[in-house]
Every structure is written in C-alpha cells, then in structure tokens.
Amino acid sequence: MTATAVRVDAPDSPQVAAVRAAARHAAGRRLRANGNAPKPGVSKAPIAMRTLRLHSFLILVAVAAGSVWTPRASAAPAVAAPTLRWQQADGSSVDAAASALDVRYAVSGLVAEGVVTQRFRNDSAGFLEGQYLLPLPDGAAVHSLKLRIGQRVIEGEIRERGRARAEYAAAAAAGQRASLIEQHQANLFRTAVANVAPGEEVSVEVGWWQRVEFQDGEFSLVFPLTFVPRYSLTEGGDVEDDATPAVLPQSAATVLAAPSVDLAIALDPGMALASIHSDSHPIDVQQDAGRYDIALVGDRVPADRDFVLRWRPEAAKAPHAAVFVEQTPEAAYALVMMVAPPAAEKRLPRELVLVVDTSGSMLGRSLGQAKAAALAALARLTPQDRFNVIRFSTDTEPLFERPTAATAQAVQLAREWVAMLQADGGTEMLPALQAALVGKPPAGFVRQVVFATDGAVTDTEAMFSTLESSLGDARLFPIGIGDAPNAGFMQQAARMGRGAALVIRDDSEVQARMTQLFDKLDRPALSMIDLRWPNLADSYPAAMPDLYAGEPLIAVARIDRASGEVIASGTLRQAGWSQTLNLARKRSDRGIARLWAKSRVEALEDSLRRGADADVVRAQIVEVALRHHLVTRHTSLVAIDRTPVRPADAPMDTLVVGNGSREDALAYAATATSAPLAALIGIAGLLLLIGALRMPRREWADAR
Numbered sequence: 001m002t003a004t005a006v007r008v009d010a011p012d013s014p015q016v017a018a019v020r021a022a023a024r025h026a027a028g029r030r031l032r033a034n035g036n037a038p039k040p041g042v043s044k045a046p047i048a049m050r051t052l053r054l055h056s057f058l059i060l061v062a063v064a065a066g067s068v069w070t071p072r073a074s075a076a077p078a079v080a081a082p083t084l085r086w087q088q089a090d091g092s093s094v095d096a097a098a099s100a101l102d103v104r105y106a107v108s109g110l111v112a113e114g115v116v117t118q119r120f121r122n123d124s125a126g127f128l129e130g131q132y133l134l135p136l137p138d139g140a141a142v143h144s145l146k147l148r149i150g151q152r153v154i155e156g157e158i159r160e161r162g163r164a165r166a167e168y169a170a171a172a173a174a175g176q177r178a179s180l181i182e183q184h185q186a187n188l189f190r191t192a193v194a195n196v197a198p199g200e201e202v203s204v205e206v207g208w209w210q211r212v213e214f215q216d217g218e219f220s221l222v223f224p225l226t227f228v229p230r231y232s233l234t235e236g237g238d239v240e241d242d243a244t245p246a247v248l249p250q251s252a253a254t255v256l257a258a259p260s261v262d263l264a265i266a267l268d269p270g271m272a273l274a275s276i277h278s279d280s281h282p283i284d285v286q287q288d289a290g291r292y293d294i295a296l297v298g299d300r301v302p303a304d305r306d307f308v309l310r311w312r313p314e315a316a317k318a319p320h321a322a323v324f325v326e327q328t329p330e331a332a333y334a335l336v337m338m339v340a341p342p343a344a345e346k347r348l349p350r351e352l353v354l355v356v357d358t359s360g361s362m363l364g365r366s367l368g369q370a371k372a373a374a375l376a377a378l379a380r381l382t383p384q385d386r387f388n389v390i391r392f393s394t395d396t397e398p399l400f401e402r403p404t405a406a407t408a409q410a411v412q413l414a415r416e417w418v419a420m421l422q423a424d425g426g427t428e429m430l431p432a433l434q435a436a437l438v439g440k441p442p443a444g445f446v447r448q449v450v451f452a453t454d455g456a457v458t459d460t461e462a463m464f465s466t467l468e469s470s471l472g473d474a475r476l477f478p479i480g481i482g483d484a485p486n487a488g489f490m491q492q493a494a495r496m497g498r499g500a501a502l503v504i505r506d507d508s509e510v511q512a513r514m515t516q517l518f519d520k521l522d523r524p525a526l527s528m529i530d531l532r533w534p535n536l537a538d539s540y541p542a543a544m545p546d547l548y549a550g551e552p553l554i555a556v557a558r559i560d561r562a563s564g565e566v567i568a569s570g571t572l573r574q575a576g577w578s579q580t581l582n583l584a585r586k587r588s589d590r591g592i593a594r595l596w597a598k599s600r601v602e603a604l605e606d607s608l609r610r611g612a613d614a615d616v617v618r619a620q621i622v623e624v625a626l627r628h629h630l631v632t633r634h635t636s637l638v639a640i641d642r643t644p645v646r647p648a649d650a651p652m653d654t655l656v657v658g659n660g661s662r663e664d665a666l667a668y669a670a671t672a673t674s675a676p677l678a679a680l681i682g683i684a685g686l687l688l689l690i691g692a693l694r695m696p697r698r699e700w701a702d703a704r
Helices: 014-033 044-066 161-173 365-379 408-419 429-437 460-470 487-496 507-522 592-608 614-628 675-693 697-703
Strands: 083-087 093-108 111-122 127-135 141-149 152-155 157-160 176-185 188-196 201-211 213-215 218-223 252-256 260-268 273-278 283-288 291-296 307-313 321-327 332-339 350-357 386-392 396-398 446-453 475-481 502-504 524-532 537-540 552-559 565-572 575-582 635-644 652-658
Touching: 093 218, 111 127, 111 188, 141 176, 141 592, 141 635, 152 635, 157 161, 157 614, 161 176, 161 188, 161 635, 176 201, 188 201, 201 592, 213 552, 260 307, 273 283, 273 291, 321 575, 321 592, 332 565, 332 575, 332 592, 350 365, 350 429, 365 386, 365 408, 365 446, 365 475, 365 507, 386 408, 386 429, 396 429, 429 446, 429 460, 460 487, 475 487, 475 507, 502 507, 524 552, 537 592, 552 592, 592 614, 614 635
Parallel strands: 093 260, 127 652, 252 652, 350 386, 350 446, 446 475, 475 502
Antiparallel strands: 083 093, 093 111, 111 201, 127 188, 141 152, 141 201, 157 635, 176 188, 176 635, 213 218, 218 307, 260 291, 273 307, 283 291, 321 332, 332 552, 386 396, 524 565, 537 552, 565 575
C-alpha cells in the first residue's frame, strides 16, 4: 500500500490520520519482512519463541554447510596487508605475492598529474599472473603504462582494445613479461601482469591527468583507495561482455585484500594558503617557498577509504578567474575557470523530491547518513514549498503519490517515515529515478531531485538514458554516501542532471554539508550560461549547467591558437552578466590536451544515448584516444618485454587482487562466513537451542 496524495491541513484531520496510518503501515510491513516487528494481533512471545527455534535450526544448518562450502571470491575475508594468499590444488593457502600501492601527485593550480605504482612479488614456486582492479579519480585521463623489472623499463603503447588483448595474450603464452591496462567501468581500470618469475618483483606504473576541484572557495583532490561491492571481481564490466583481460590459466586463485598504500603530493597552488588538511587521513605537511610536500603519517596505511585533500586560499587570494593553456604543434588546448558571482538573496519556491537508497548495501552507517541527510533537507522546507520522499531497494515506494504542499503536518509525517526506513534488498535505482521525474511542478516552482545513495549501481546506461529523456526542467543533485561512493557515476549524473554532486564520507559532516548544499539550492547564482571562444573552438561541456553559490564555471576547449578572449555570459537576478578572460599565455601547461580528449570521449559516449551510430562513434573515440595516448572503453595500454622468461613447459597461475573496504575486517558478505566465525555462531546457536529445549513444558505450551 502506498501513501495517498492528499493536502495535509490540520493535526487532527481525517486526511492526516489516513496518511500517517498508511505510512506507518508501509514501514511496519518492511519491518515485519525483516523480522523486526510483530504482525498485527500476534503476541510478541510466540514470535520471539518461533524466531529463536527457527534461527537455532538455521544456524546449525549453516555450520554444517560451512564445512563443505567455499564462499565465492568477492566475499572472502580480508587478508592483512600487504600479504596476499592464493589457493593451492590441495585446498591450502600460501603466501603468494606481496603487493603495495605507491601514489604520487604533482599539482599545479587546477591540474594534477598522478602516478600509481603497483608492485607484484611472486613468493610461490611457479610463474604468476597478477590481475588488479584499480579505481582512479573521476575524469582521470589515463595515458601511460610502464613495466619495471629490475633496471629494465618497458613503455606501454596505446592500441585498440582487441589488438591490445591479443598482444598481451600472445606474450603471456610465449612466456614473456607483459602488462595490460584497460577501462573496466567509468573510473575503474583493470590491470594485468603476466609471467612474474618465482622470487621476482615487477612494478607496474600507471599515469594519468585529472582536474582539481574548486568549490565554495576551497580546492580538493580525491584519490579512491577502495570501491563498493558493485565492482565484483566475478562480474564483467559494463563496457564489453568480454571484460576479463587474461590468458586462461591452468589454475586460478582469487584473493580479496586491502593492499598497503604510500601516498605523497607535491602541491604548487600558485597562491598563499589559509589552510590545508585531509578529511580522511592524518597527513604531514612541509612548506618551502610557497610549495607544499604532503605525505601520509606513518610508513604505510591500508587501502580502506578514499583519500581526500583540501586546501583553502587566503581570502584576498581566492581566485575569481584562471586560465591554463597547453600548446601543441597542431592546436592549443585551454582550461578556464570563472567563479560565479554572489547568489541572489531572494528565496525561490521549489518542489523538492528526496530519494533515499534503502538497499542492503546501505546497511548500517550509510543508511544512517542518508536518513540524516533527508531529515536535514526536510528541516529546510517552508510552507511555500512542495515535496515528496521516495525510498527504493528492490522496489520503489513514495511517501505521497505525487509531491504535496510542505505543511508542518506533512513534513512531520515525512520525518517519522524516514526515521523508520531500514536497509534491505537489492539496488533497483532506475524505477526510483523515473518516479522522481514523473510529471511537472506547478508554474513558478523549480524541481530539485536530491538522490542519496552509495552509488552501487550496475545499469548506469539506463540511468543516463532516463536523464536524457525525462529530466525536463528538473535538476538532479546526487549525494554519495560512505567511504567509497561511485564518484564517476555521481559526477556524470550531476552533469547530465544540470545539478551538482555531493559526497559525505563522515557522519559528523552530514548536517554541515547538507546545510551547505541547500544554501546553494535556495539561491541559484547564474542561469542561461553561454561561452564564446575566439576563432574556431571545440569546447566542453557543450551546454553549461546552472551555477549555484560557491560553484565555478569550468570548461576545456581545443582552439587554433592561444590568443584573444573567452567571454562567459548568463542571467543574474533577471539581469545580464558577463566576464572576460584573456587566453594569451607565455608558458605551456601540461595535461590540458588529455583532459580535453577525455571530455571529448565522454561527449561522444553521451551521443549514443541520443541515437548516434555506434560504429561511427567508436571510430571517433579510437581516433581521439590514439592521438592523445588515452585509455578508453575501446583502447588499452599494453607493455611487453620481448625476452621470454617462462619455459614453454612451465604453467602460469593467476592471482586476482581486489581492493578491500573498511568493513572487511569486521563483517562478511551475506553469502559467506569464515570458519572461526561460523564455529562461534554454531556454538552460540547450539547453546540457545539447548536452553530452549530445557524450557518448562508450560512455557513451551504458552509459546506455541
């Protein structure tokens, strides 16, 4: 039963009672489905007794099953970093390789160059193939691959995806050291290294460029050190069906572990800073002549949460405009930033639609954050607003059939409904998005869809297609929940939804970050934005979104030459606004061309949802990627040492390495239980069952 759309006017009206009862009934039904609430008319004692008997029986069955069943790889317990283990033919496990991540950044203004080094050491008696899923920052333009063996360095070359795989497979089969990197999903890359000899260590270096974020007067840099369960090592990516870039081994082992990480950043902000800090990790900061060297405190840390660095310029030094230009023989590439002017003070009436993810992946801390975010949003509503709340998991359920007036009674009802939400079921995100975009708000209202989720979505293309076809005049604001939200999905959805993405990693930040977001939503700064470039330019984004207080206008373009001016114009408080920036630059800034190429590829992929010819788009993506040495869904980097190291008659085993998460050391997936934990649960269950059997006969009769 879904709550009925009614106008809630009075505390004691029949409509209020009906809607409140419907909401409580819906929440109670979910509670009962989870075994957390009694059914109407049934006493708690029989429920408790029957639950005890059923749970005891299931625990004993689970213990028995645990002795003969091996959990699948993606549910394996964490292994203490940096040791990785692999399974032998007899079922025993041995230390197979030590793997670590070293991350290095060089940041200059709004552009950052990153290099991550993965080290594989083979401690087994046989030749080893290592595979690794590597999350990189949203918008990362991956351009280089180096394979290091001792003093030898083999440079990767860009190839079409199929050709790169074929070269890697041939080299691996021939006993040659080889490495491959390809795009698995938007900001997730799969790397493989073949024929690591017994006792040998091989290093794989991956290089990329990315843009530094600037918002609310603060710069930020995020490096993902783990990923949520949507990235299962046993699942194919959404780029192609044959996503596993490996030679089929004679025997394969799968490992889930959090490798240790060493991270260092050389920061040249180009201005005096008021503060520099990390939300996620303790850091050591050394300053020398306006440059900063940042490192993690301690030798190495586990890869169990994303790394976040923030720096804020002194108030007088905060940028209002910036331009970076890279000169190449064939063209110039520009990145421009213009900070939006102060927002209008007038409060706009809005139709706010809150969408809350209640799937099983949100269990615990993540759902607590999402509910806190929703409650903070509800607290901002005024009687002139309209609103609705939608929760989704396997199914989608709105509080009201359609958005309703934000009266005090309706808002209080929504608060009670949100407080009762529980995490359970799958992540069917598409129906919830469709429900949020149905219909149009009344004239004079702006619809703002705030979508709180951990980003564990697999059918991203269907989501993006829905935004393309159904967004209308609405604006989408995705909120990422937890330590490792899918930043790539969040940013892409926000870009297509003409809104802004927000990531909340810390419980203590929810209120402040939500207040910050809704302050912006209350007062949009610029609309109807247009960019005019000199001469001929191919710029992105092609259509600029509305800007809110604290947000910058950022665009990249390919231009004939770095001269003339770029002019931004828009509407501010019903009046015209414009700002001009000179493109003439004396120096050439590295990385801008690849950032443009990355934006060009994203635009080409977006065109597929508008009916563009797939073969034509693929050819255009390959052409751009090969010219700019860029990894895409259709191109990969492959590095091959032509000297064979594995004898033709020696087998090669495979080690698949997955990133861990902060819960790995504390919890197991629903489909797997460790042997020690299963034993403890079994003993506890057996004691409970014995206790139940020893109950007096009268109590048994009462319970039945």
